[in-house]
Amino acid sequence: xxxxxxxxxxxxxxxxxxxxxxxxxxxxxxxxxxxxxxxxxxxxxxxxxxxxxxxxxxxxxxxxxxxxxxxxxxxxxxxxxxxxx
Numbered sequence: 402x403x404x405x406x407x408x409x410x411x412x413x414x415x416x417x418x419x420x421x422x423x424x425x426x427x428x429x430x431x432x433x434x435x436x437x438x439x440x441x442x443x444x445x446x447x448x449x450x451x452x453x454x455x456x457x458x459x460x461x462x463x464x465x466x467x468x469x470x471x472x473x474x475x476x477x478x479x480x481x482x483x484x485x486x
Contacts, residue, residue: 405454
């Protein structure tokens, strides 16, 4: 699957692809959650000579560990607490 547009910040197609890949509305993701997602996709992708970024279409590829989600939530909560002090 071509996910090149996912790495273009203002791409509506890229946003829809991310939503499809994770099965959620990524509009509500924090910047750090989006960063983790894009880093994960990047580390599991192949960049072609043409510049396109491709990932395998295996369903198991899209499974994210619950522990990683909890780490992100905890990090966001701590960041919010620090900014409120």
